[in-house]
Amino acid sequence: MTTTDTTTSTDYAALVARLDLPTKVRLLTGATAFTLHGEESIGLSPMAFSDGPTGVRGLKFTGGEKVALVPNATLLASAWSEDTAREVGELLAEEAERQQIHVVLGPTINLHRSPLGGRLFEAYSEDPLLTGRLAAAYVNGLQDKGIGACLKHLVANESETLRNYMNSVVSERALREVYLLPFEIAVDEANAWSIMAAYNDVNGVAATEQDHVNNVVVKGEWGWDGLLMSDWYATKTSAPAALGGLGLVMPGPDGPWGEALVRDVESGAVPESVIDEHVCRLLRLADRVGALGGQREWPATSLAPDAPERRAQLRRLATDGMVVLRNEGDVLPLARDTTVALIGRHAVDTVCMGGGSATVNPPHQVSVAQGLSEALGDGVTVVDAVPVRALTLPARTDLVRDPESDEPGIRVEHIDAAGEVMLAVHSDDATVTTGWDDDLPRPTEVLRLRAVAAAGGQTRVGVSGTGSWVLRVDGDEVGSVVLTAEGADPGEAVLKPPQWTTDLDLAEGALVEAELTIVRSEPQPGPDGKVSTLSHAIASGMGMKGLLLEEVPRPLDEVLQDAAAAARDADVAVVVVGLTPEQEGEAADKSTLALPGEQDALVRAVAEAARRTVVVVNAATPVLMPWADEVDAILVVGLPGQEGGYAVADALLGVREPAGRLVTTWPAADGAAPAWDVEPTDLQLEYGDDTFVGYRGWHAGRAATPAFWLGAGEGYGAWEYADATLVEDTVEGDGPQTPRLRVSLSNTGPRPSREVVQVYFQPSEDDEPVRLVGWGAATVDPGEGTTVEVETDPRLWRRWDESANAWSTLQPGGELLVARGLGDIRARLPLA
Template identity: 30%
Template sequence: MGLDKSESFLDVQEYLNSIDNKMLDVDYIVSQLTEDEKCRLLAAEDWWHTIKIPRLDVPAIRFSDGPNGVRGQRHFNSTKTTCFPAATGLAATWNKELLFQVGELLSEECKLKGARLLLGPTVNMARSPLGGRAFESFSEDPVLSGLLASEYINGVQKHGVACALKHLVCNDQELERNSQDSILNPRTLREVYLLPFQLAIKNSKPLSIMTSYNKVNGVHCSEDKDLLQGIVRDEWGFEGLILSDWLGTYSVAESIKAGLDLECPGPSMYRHKMLASAIASKKVDIWEVDERCKAVLKLINDTQSSGIGEYQEEKTRDFEQDKPFLRNLVAEGVVLLKNEKAELPLAQKKKTAVIGFNAAYAAYAGGGSSLCRPYYKVSPLESIQEKLGKENVFYEAGAYSFKFLPSLGNSLKLPNGNTGATLKVYNYPPDFKGDRDLVDELIMDDIGYFRMNDYFNDKLHSRSKFYVDIESTFIPEFTGEYLLGIAVHGTAKLFIDGELIIDNATNQKHGTAFYGQGASEVRSSFNVVAGKKYSYHIEFGAADTSSLVHEGPPIGGGGGLICGGILNIDPQQAIDRAVNLAKQCEQVIVVTGLNKEWESEGADRVNMSLPPHNDELIQSVLKAKPDAVIVVQSGSPVDMSSWVDDCRNLLHISYGGNENGNGLADVIFGDVNPSGRLPLTIPRRLEDNPSYINFGAQRGKVYYGEGVYIGYRYYEKVKRSVLFPFGYGLSYTSFEYNDLQVKHVDEVGENFIEVSVKVKNTGNIDGSEVVQVYVSQIDSTVQRPIKELKDFDKKFIKSGATETLTCKIPLKYATSFWDEERHSWISEKGEYEVLVGGSSDAEFLTQKFQTGSTFFWKGL
């Protein structure tokens, strides 16, 4: 385990010869580092690696996005990987054991991708349905988020891979995310937004934490000493690495002094030479730099047991043995919201209409940095066809759900007949008069969306100004008018059979794509004949070929492209066709919702609405077939108010990863009894949400005016009705609760409240039940929520059987609030009530308990 620090060494070579199992002697290495090496060590080398120092045998280690898959070290043409449900889908399982297993499988992917540090999980609060990354966080509740994150982290780190818990803190919207200032009082910060981080550190000891882009109360989180050093390290005892979000370091001295160990990504903007200048001018003391270096070296040691090699080649592990787990993971996150006449599950031998764009589209993930390239993806339509037989399943889109035109996918063919396109990379534009200097030639199986921010070839003259000719053969599936579209970070022109169809290079307008730095989509139409071959050619220029000027830091020089197309349909005619099909079939399934374009890092949603014409489609189908099953797929709540009262059968699913369609179909047709519960309240209107008035920036500031009353805490406090409450979800069976027991348990160093309840499956189908434990203070000296979730348990119970479910909650976490006068947590002497049920608005079993004295505490 390294060296006895009492030993002395004549030279570095003697030290290197004595290293045991490559564990670094951190103190010794820091003593040997030159000032230049120290300054370089505190910033990443490139987009995905730390600096290596060969003379001291300090290796580079690799990071990779998370949190719902392991992409590896490339955005562009990345290695395929296992894709898990988005975080709201994982949270909907309310299953700690499953989250641990997710972590274990993620660690296996990390090992194959050569990544020692996984950038996840995300435990920011889903404060508003409009948050662009709400799908990437677990919940509106800090306890649900923190306890699930703990299991996720424990699973990953069990096998030597590190997690970066993110984003510390209040990274709850995308608007002006690098500059906006979150204004909130200390109690709100502690009880809601910091609590999931606190719980995760207490229960899982993550090896790393990532700071957020924004400010909190006037100070950027990456340079907030009170936050990083005062709370995280001194109060919570965190001993790991703190790194910035990508391009989220904004200073030299301030970030070093605050406790930010690593600037990401590289090459460095604020460290290396600028840090050397800060040391020379005494803005930073060398001992502060040494502390930051020790954290980087410690992470290398902490992940050594992973066995992951330096600059390891990326590999894949698309194993059949993983598929049942991933399929069940999706199914456990499906939430049954309505089943008024027990018409679900559907029969597997009836003529079935499947309607909706999201039925044929595999919405496996949200957009942004969490997006990865799955080994495979399965749409609901494919899964239903597999289950019922294609001869029994009939499909109509009814209404489109895209924001940007969808990929042409299988309609683009290479000369050998495979799906895809050829990309030829040049240093010079298409109109260059001399030799364009071919740099690279690549094959991609799908060009519908790609980013080249981390594309590199040493023949390039510039990483941000180069050109790509994209060539394929377009073979349309249908005869008629196709809509074609291009959004771009850079410039692009589309030619069909040599004719210029789209020019998104000359008169560009700002758009929301590519974290708000891309040009808006330009569309055009083109008449085609099904099966006929058309040459498809795009002239793409990297980011610096565009004249658009954007606010905020650049996201990477290579730029990116979204190109797609689809048969143009008249919305009303499409709805009419869907209704006619519904009338002809015995059972009907409508799959609607959002996708990675509507919910994505870089842009918040503008409303809670479904995509255009989807509400009209659902209303029309329900009029024709009142027993139709409506499936809403989204990572955060959508507005259902115009049709939900007419709907008898309703399910919700988040983005489901590889097995998205299969897990959903298993629930619809009864192979799996639904047990998902909502991790987010679904309000009747956006205006009902507690953050409605204060969401978004007002002259750069975001006021958290709702205080601790986020989500269900607010709706209960003001007695405002919602469509579906937090923690809600139905089953195909029924459960009965009895014999609630609440008792004090004293263990070494900590006191607990142990809550147990007997749950009987009173139906005739085996199923899983989620027991939710809430605590309410009977008489407090401050206003508190009506009740707060404190723990939960989930167990599979056979028909007719009874199981005991038990939760053991630290007393101080069960009872305390943040005292702004004492700057500490306070557990007040008095009476509390435990409420146990299957939802936040259940008919609870209750029992009171007493605390004998008031006490204050800090730490974990």
């Protein structure tokens, strides 16, 4: 189903013809961080964009209004449901309407090529078909309500290390068959209205200048009529980017276009017709989202992010994607009269979202401790445990209060060069961004962060963010430091800022004050020897700043003894472990899949002491579980959004089945994957796995057997596959064969359950990888059976012939595999 197109028969070329060259070029760079220019003479209103993809943050990077925090993309994708993806798109459209946002910057549809990728949490899967089909449904949900979607990031942007400078080296075949396929599906099936070009180069050409990808393939072969925008600060040139298909530079108001692009047109380096086409596409987007020919009428009322209906919806969506990987002796779901020792830092400080541009300011984030304690009352004993972060957290709201309003949080003051306080605001999360979306009359020269300690004791206090800091407690200086960005990528200064801390014996009620003097400097060249627009912004003081405050960690032996003692006294120990935004966030990749800190030691100490042990994994991407055979159950809950703790409780207690299936294969050890390295060599990152990405490479023997395959998941049912038959094996015109299957299955378990029937195709050619070609799902009562029909996708029966520079059909033959993940194949059907 393709999105309903709301455009009229507007003559965009005629409107463009009424504009002079400087005006046209002005429209092709943003007006601010997240808005575009309007132009009254042609009825064009300003448009507002907002980061997604799992929450519509609004126009402020930090400190904006409260918005709904949706479960992360991998958790939503784990439902293997296009209906779920569409519902999320509709939800985000409602959130966008509430904030008068025209375009949501999502979905992220890069693939999980290496499990080390830091930003995998906001992308769907390692499989291009699953990713593309879910993306199309999400886009349709958004755009049917008149809110534009933006597919990102085009293309081969599967890792974060040196992303502004690195070159992804990808064969044309892999590019076409794997990495462009999700974009192609979302264009074919949903006609996404905008696409975002990535930071990286692709085969030696910047993604923002990719004539081959942007003009030849996407606009030419696919016939796409939308607007191609840059990722923020990704545009490197004037004429090459304009000629390479880029239509909008973000953010604004500065950038590499402006007067430079006007000169390029006047000199003949860029034909004015190219500019006209870009503006036509921008006007088409404006028309589609109601910003052309009159102001869009926004709903007078909307559902608040903490409304009961929204909370129930987010709770349900989170539980539906949770994955049961182990359930020995049916320890799950837990009985209501079970006594539980709930153990782990992630239990009391549950990570509900990833880091970077996917972060939002939710009305609340429910921890697992809160959710399970409310469900079981005195039956739960909660034990905090080992630290999980290498860095110190921004001051939590339960630890500090605003000295002016007495609200949980801190007071932030922006001060100009004359010493005048231009803005004094409250911050819930103890962070603020300078030089990005300030809306201040003058630049901030001094930033003052103040808070009152809500409790006393040994406390780690500090600051984060570049600049010259002075830290005071009750007026007395306790430290000063000049922080500069580390690493070669300037994006780390914004999203992974440096920090400094000191341990103090802090008295309850003490006033903690951190004062930052902004340090401006000459922009520095990157590893490629060039000075980027982002380098200019960082040099001018842009970045995230924060006040840090947390308890000093206790000795490890003491923590493990307390955890083991609680486990011995309960019927079941539930240990919550996982990752943090240090591993699952923008601007950096992981170096290992091992759980951070001493979490493995915690699980083993608890498992040795407890009668039964359940491990809840609060992570969106694969982690190593060397203790997997020592525990009774494993439940993967992803980054479950604002209602996360309630959703986890529902899953543990069987209020709602955690019926998810993995969307990424989990390796058994570091390095044991078809693709591993994410750090480029001499700025080159070779996609050596070619078309054998993820499970395709594992199935071909290119890595040791994984711990868990894509598609794995038990739910709370038990399944028998009686038979699988080929219903149809036809050829449509000159296209590939498109088999359709019918599978009979029975739920032999004791409770209603949802099963996902997966169909993979193993071609007859030796150099062709296995690939997912379709899936179907059904919910079945205990003791009952049903039939599931699966239509396979014809796009998976073709290959890109590099010598002919064209698509060809795979050779006849091969076999279809009916499976619950490739580690549990239930039927094989040979094809003639």
